[in-house]
Amino acid sequence: MKIHLKVWRQKGPEDKGCMEDHTLDDVSSEMSFLEMMDVLNQKLIKEGHDPVTFDHDCREGICGSCSMVINGDPHGPQKATTTCQLHMRAFKDGETIYVEPWKAKAFPVIKDLMVDRSSFDRIQAAGGYVSVSTGNAPDANAIAIPKLTSDEAFLSATCIGCGACVAACKNASAMLFVSAKVSHLDLLPQGQEETHLRTQRMVAQMDEEGFGACTNTGSCSAACPKEIKLENIARMNRRYTGSQIKSS
Secondary structure: OOEEEEEEEOOOOOOOOEEEEEEEOOOOOOOEHHHHHHHHHHHHHHOOOOOOOOOOOOOOOOOOOOOOEEOOEEOOOOOOOOHHHOEHHHOOOOOEEEEEOOOEOOEOEEEOOEEOOHHHHHHHHHHOOOOOOOOOHHHHHOOOOOHHHHHHHHHHHOOOOOOHHHHHOOOOEOHHHHHHHHHHHHOOHHHOOOHHHHHHHHHHHHHHHOOEOOOOOOHHHHHOOOOOOOHHHHHHHHHHHHHHHHHO
C-alpha cells in the first residue's frame, strides 16, 4: 500500500505546531497503525530527521496510552478499537491520513502526538480509597452482589482512561471518564460508604483541571474504545445532586 500522511508536529507545549507531509510506499495491510508509525520513524531517522513522538505501551488495547486522532476520529475509524489495535487494512491504497493528538486544554501537548493526561490521574486520586475492610480476595468475593449490578460495575470498570471521550467532545468534557470511575465503585457495596464524598471530590477536581461541561451529545460514548455507556453520566449526576442535598 502507498499511504500519504499528514502528521501533527509540535516541539512542545508553547510551540504553535503544524502538519507535516510524509509518504510511505510499502505499507502492509496487516500492519497495525502504530507499526506503520514505527516504519515512518525509521524512515525519518535514516534521513537524519527527528522521529514523530507518540505515546504507547501495551499495544494490546489495555493501557489507553495510544492517543491519536486519525482522520478526525479519536483512535480512528473503527468502532470499539484503540489506535494500537487499528490495522492498515482499514484504509485504502493511496489514501491520505491525518494524524493529530488529543486537543484539549486539560491535555497539553508534550511533543508531537503525545499529550499530558495526568489530569485523569489527579481526578482518580481525588476520589480516595474505600474504607470498608474486605479482607483477602476470597472474603471480598464472598459478598453477595446481584449479577446485574456486578455486570454493570464491571462494564464501568473497563474504562482505560485513554481520553478519547474528551477528544471527541466539542466541549472537551471528561464526564464519561469520571462517571465511569465513580460508577464502578458506587455500584458495589464496598464503595457505598464514600459515595457522596467521592463524587463531590472527583467532580471538583475535574472542574479544576479545566475540562468542559457535558451537553449530552453522546459523541464521547460513540468514540470510546470500551463502549462506556452514557448511563454512567446520568448516574453520577444523580449521585452529585444527592450529595449536594445531603451536605446542605
